[in-house]
Every structure is written in C-alpha cells, then in structure tokens.
Amino acid sequence: MRNALVIAAREFEEKRFVAYAAIAFAVLPFVILNLIPMSKGKSPAEAIVILAVILSSGFTVGLGVLTGASFIGDVSTGRMSFYFSRPLGAASIWFGKLLASIILIVGCFGIIATPARFLGGAWTGLWDITFTQLTVQILTAAIGSFLIAHVVGTFVRSRSPFIAVDFAATVVCGVAIWLLVMPLADGLAKSLVGWLLVALAAALIIAIIAGGLWQLERGRTDRRRGHLALSQFLWSVMAVALLIAAGFVSWVVSVAPSDLTRVIAWHAPGGQFLLLAGETRHRADYHAAFLIDVEDGSVRKIRGQSIREMRFSRDGNSAIAVSTAHGLSDLVVYKRGVAEPVETGLTLSPADPFFVSDDSSRIAVIGRGLLSVYDVAHKRSLLSVRVPGELKSYYRGSFVSPDLFRLYVASPNGVSVFELDLRTRGFQSTGAFGNTLGFTLNPGAQRMLVRQPGGSITLTDARTGAPIKVLSGGTAVFTARFLRDGRIAIVDEIPPKKPLLFATLGPRLHILSPEGVTQHDFQLEQSIGEASFVGDDGTRLVLRTATTGSRSPAEFRSRRLVALNLDRGVIERSEPGVFEWSIEVNADPRPPIQPLREVFYSDGAGRIVGWSPATGAKRVLTGGQEAKARREKIHHTS
C-alpha cells in the first residue's frame, strides 16, 4: 500500500502539467465571455456554466482516454522496466498508477467545473440534472473511458494476433448481453434490465481493474504476455459474469403462474382457457403472462409485454392475442392443445376492429374502409369488400357460420345490418334498426335483444332489425342476455326511489322463452343490490352481485358470485370473498357455445381462484400479496 502511494505520488508529479492545463481550462470560460459579446437577454453566468460543463466533460473524458491508452505505452517504451527493476510488486505499480490517474481525472474535473459549481443559481435555470448527478455521470464516463482505453491500448500495442480472439470475444459478449436483456425487456422489466446492465458493467470494471493487475503480474515488461494475461482474465471474468447473469435471467423468466403477484385475468367464455398476466414475486418489475388450459392444467408462457388485447373464440378453444409494435398490431392465435401459436400474418392498425369465427379459423378485419375475411390456416385473404363510406362510427360483427359474416354498423342515425356471404361473394345490406344502448344475439344469430334508451328491451330480428316484441315488464331493465339454450334472462333495476343501501328487496330476475314469453319471475334477495350475468351451465345462471354500484369499500366487501337455479330461482351456491372479477372476453354478441364450468376471480390475498358453480369447489391458480395489501388498505379506509 505504501509503495502504491509512492508510485501514485510519482505519477502525479510527472503529470502535474495536466493539472496546470486544467486550471487554464477553468479560466477559459471567463476569457471567452470577455472576447465574445453576449446576446441581449442572455445571462453571463449561464454562459459560463455551459462552457465550464462542456470543457470539463470534454477534458475529463479525453484525459481518461489518453491516460488509459498511455498506461500500456509505458511498457511499450520500456518505462515499466524502471519500476520492475525496483523492489515493487505488480500490485503497487498497477494500483499506484491507477490511483494517480483517477485522482488526476477527478481533480481536473473539479478544477474546470468549479465555475459551474459556484454559479449554482444559473445552473438550476438551465438543467434538470443536479451538479452532483452530472459530476457522477461525467466521472463515470471518464473513468470508464480510462479503463476501456487501457484494454484497447493493451490489445493494439501488443501487435499480437490474439487481438482477433479479443474481437470475437467482444462480439460474443455483446450478443450475449443482448440475448440476456431481450427476455427481460419482453417482460417490461425496465429496472431489472438496468440492474443487469449495471451489474455487468461492474463486472467489466472489476475484470479490467483486476485484469490489469494480472496483466502486470504475469506480463511485466512483456507486452504480448501482458496482453494474453489481460485477455484471459478479462474474458474469463466476463464469461463467469455472463453465466451468472444467464442463470439469473433464466430464473427470472422461469416464473410460474403461482409467482404472479399483481394479477389480471381474462378467461374464455366457457372458462376453459385463461390468460393471467401480472408482476412476479421476487423479480422486481418483471411481468409475465400465461395461457392456462383450465381443463388439462397445461400452462404456456407467452410474450405478454406487447399484448394490447386478448380475445377468445366463441368456442373457448382459441385465444387471439393482439401484439402491438411500432404502431401496428399483429394477430397471433393460441389454440388449446397446440403447442406452437399460429402467426396469422395479419397486420392492422390499433383502431381496426376485428372479429373471430367460432373456431377461430377465420378472422374478419375492418381497415382502411375495407372489410376483409382471412383464412387463418392458409394465411390468405378470402374476400375484401368496401364498407359503406359514411358508416364508420362503431362496428360489431359475428360469423353466423364460417361462410357468412354479419356486420352491424352503428351511426348517429341508427344501426345498419350487412351480410357478407363468402360462397356467393356477395355483400349486401339486410336491414336496420334505430339507436340502441346495446344488443346481444341468440345462439343461432336469428334474434337479438336490443336495449332501448328508455330502459326497455326489444326482441328483434337479428338479420333485418325488425322488432318482434318489447320485453320490458314495468321496471327498467338493468341487464338482459340470451342463455345458451336460447332463453332470455333479464334482471331489473332496483327502483330509483329506493336507494340501494336502503332497499328492502333485491332486483327481480325474469326468465323468458326464446319467443319472449315469461317462464319464471324470481324476486332476488335484498343482499343482491346489482347483478350482472357471468354465464350459465344449462341448470344454473351465475351472476356477479354487489350491494352497491360504486367501487366503494362497501361494494368491495359485498362482492360475491351466486349460482341461481334456473327452474327454481333460488340461490344454490354463493361465493363471497371476491375482490376483483376476472374479465370474460367474448367479443361475439352471442352466448358462448360451451357451458360455464368455472368462474375466476381474484380473492383478498391477490390469488386467482377458480370456482365451480356446479359443485362449489374452489382451486387457487396463482397467488400474490399485492391485492391483499390493497384490500387491507380499502378496509382500513372504510
């Protein structure tokens, strides 16, 4: 240590002229300011600060490069033998020279940046970054440049053919780092990527510093041997660092659904296919997404970072992911039981609506005024037609059959109905109906329930838009839907004169025949303030219920799932403890093909739970603490 300080002092003494140059650079902004007249309204202090920062950063980084490159020059010029013929260890020589160089770099920066430091008022008016932050950044760059220049200088000055190996190793390291960063970037792990790069940079710095010592110890005055020693050490350390990093990245990306913490779930209409996405436990900000086949338990990890939207086909056997990159969306189809996803090759703008056939074999897309139908398996367009120009406000559509696509185009004047027949290659208007708050189709797409602005429901011909029957029964309808067997379920609103919290009775549930004739009329219990449909399994109708309509703490506490017997109108099963509903994704206006087997929700502990309305059985699919914390917070607030 003592000898290292002796060396450092000697090196510093030898290079003291650099410090004199730094003093001259420190004065330079003031000189320039006197020589060049200031523009009107410009602050001299700001000009001095800007010049001082430019000069200090340029000088310091340049000094780092020069001192780093000249380091090995001492070996080339035989100067190192002066040290090696003295009683000095390689460590003393290396660390002494290193210390002197770093002191020189830091000292020179301090000297030149002094005006900027003491004109801090002007500084704050110029930049968001603080002087300390800028200092750290410039000195990091300068010392990094110094170390890199030393390595490059060593490699180049040795004139050894081994430099080809160094070049190859550099490329391999670069590629390896890229390959390590990409999976993390895919998982939106911005901070994790940052930490990984900082860790690898630290490994590189350590490798160069320790490698420099090894270089002097093994090579001494022999440039080639020194080069070889540095290369071996540097690339060995980097190989180990990259292996550790690869292990770490492998561990990060090897998340299972049970590692998800802040989970969002989307499920197929029948509940047989589930997408889970969220943050992951112990992995900082790494996000992961999984598609789970609920029936066979198989899990596949998908690239979730770019998925803007996820839809499921009506049969529940396909998930269609909309991946967005560079302003364009690609559609990828994941099928149950098929390992590899199908790249449709379809690229659309984010706002372009698309519709999937029941079995996901065909996709209809509206873009640039054209309605096009694609065959997914063959990746080709079957037909394109122009959508009427003035009608472009809102679209809903459904494949009535694989060869017949029906399009509903909403405009301020009402809804127009069109059909595209792929067999005849004909596109024609089939009907229209007035303004609506929404509509749903029956399983065969022959009829639809049209919700009128006044709160009534009209049974309507789905192809022509002709009304068949008004279904409202005295009170306003809260929600209505076709069941899978074609019957109609309607839930009334609680009359407004009875605020939800003070209502003595719950809403009414009406079950109607496919023709709109009332079959059952059930009074639901008081605790069901509001209800919405989840689905049915032929015997039971599952509703999401809560006592209030707002996302208040009381509403969170009252959320539950109920399974109503369709024939008796009684609650067969009730599942409390629901914290967040999972999102059922059924873009098709018709009810699902498959009966509802399982309903998913997030419980108070942040876990995704599957609940069977038929048996009441529950199973935990994943877990997390985030939702629990949020729930506790809500409880505490209430």
Added chain:
Amino acid sequence: MSDSAIQIADLTVNYGRKVAVDQVSLSVTRGAVYALVGRNGAGKSSLVRCLLGQQKPEDGKVTLFGEDVWSRRSELMQRVGVVSEDADAPPEMSVAAIARFCARLYRKWDQESVEERLRMFGVPLNSRFGILSKGQKKQVSLALALANTPELLVLDDPTLGLDVVARKSLFEEVIGDLADRGTTVFITTHDLIGVETFADRVGMIENGKLVLDEEVDALKSRFRRIRFATDPAALDTTVMRPTVMRAWGGGAEAIVSNYDDIAFERIRSTSNIGAAEVQAMSLEEIFIAIAGGNQGRNE
C-alpha cells in the same frame, strides 16, 4: 545459503517462432564478476530480463541467491542494483526527484553516495532526466543502482554511450571497487577490453545459445595465436585444434582453442612445422575468433 548469486537452468525464451534464448544454463558464484558477451540480437537482453524477473521464460528457471526470481522478484530487488540497457527513468523527473523516489522504495539507501557519484560524473542533480545525454543517463542509473549497496549488480551494456573516460571510470573505479568489496556483478557488454581486467568468468551467447562459459584465466590460457613461417601442413589437428586457420605473410596463422605448452613443444620437436611464434590473446580477440569460427560453421 546458496553459494551462487545467480543460477540459470535451461533458460529458453521465444518470441513467436524465434528462439531468443535457447536452453541457457550458467551459474555465477557470490562475489564474482561475470561478463556475458554476444553480438547484437544474440539474446543478452532477453536473458537479463529473465534474470531480473521482468520476463517469464518459456522454459527453465532463474534463481538469485537461491530464490526463484519470477515469484520473489519484488523482495529480491532489494538486494539487486540494475543498470538497464535503455535509460528507463521517467524523463520529466529531475535526477534528484528520481533519487528521492527510489529512496522511498529501498530499506537501505545511501543518498550521499548517490549525490557524490553524480558529482563525480558531473551530472547536475536538478536536471531533468530526459535532457541528459545517453552517457549521463547511464551514470545516473549506475549511481541509483549502487545506492542500496546491492549484493548483486546487473549491468546491461553499461558502456553504451559512455565516452572513453567515463568508460574507464566505470570499469576501473566502480566495478573494480565493487568486485574488491565482494559484490557480485553480472555484466553484458561489447567492451571486452574493459571487463578483461576484472571479470572472473565470461560467457558468450550467440543465436540464443551459450557457446562459451568459462573462467577468464582458463579461457585465456587455452587460446593462442600461432604464426607459422611456412605452411603448417604437418600440424596434428587432433592434438592442437585450430579454431581459425588462415594465410599470414608467407606462412599461416592459426588460432587454437586448446593450447598446451608441452604438447606444442612436442609437436614442434617431432614435426616439420618450421618456425612458429606463439602469442597470448586478449578476450576481444578470443571473442572475435570464436564468433568468426561459429559464423563460418553456421554458414
């Protein structure tokens, strides 16, 4: 404690495919003065770098005072003074500053002796090292090398750049004095006349190989120049081996490397070789004869 100050065993140094030092082995006893001679590029400097632990040989081992120099270099340098071939001190530093720097590195340091020697050499202390003449730089290096009272002094071509007076001073006053005091001296040089008077042993390296390693007295006693008035066709080369044989005047000149007075007298008395003059040879003449002979063989 080892009797050898320097022990070199099977030393081999390669630069790529070029063999700079080829399985050289030699030993220098404590207190001896060893002169290693060789032409430029013969491998002397590579050998010296290995000797000082500055370069790792491909093969072989170097020990100083019985300790491996590669692994114990730093400690051993406390006992060694070095004057390298190229003056390697930092050029921006003054001579005094270099001396102060070195003083902090050695356990024993005689600053007065440094200053006295530099005064004797006429080198100003406050001069920057970089502006000194080649000879002055060597003198500074020598003054520094001697300041720690070394047990071993390694001089790599110390007379390079020195004028005649300085050269004489170096050999007679400095090295001679050190030799008298029992300091081991290892010197590589071209100046064979200078080392002839005090070198105990001489080695000759050629194309990386040590072709000669012998006590100076023994070497000088076995080499003779013999001038024959007539052609010595009858010279029995099995008894008296001529290293060089060439025409000289009307007769011939032979340089023999295994001269023996008794054997030569016996040949002269029994053979018809006519008049012959036997002359002793200087180290330089022997060096030239050996180098010339080897060159002839190599060619």
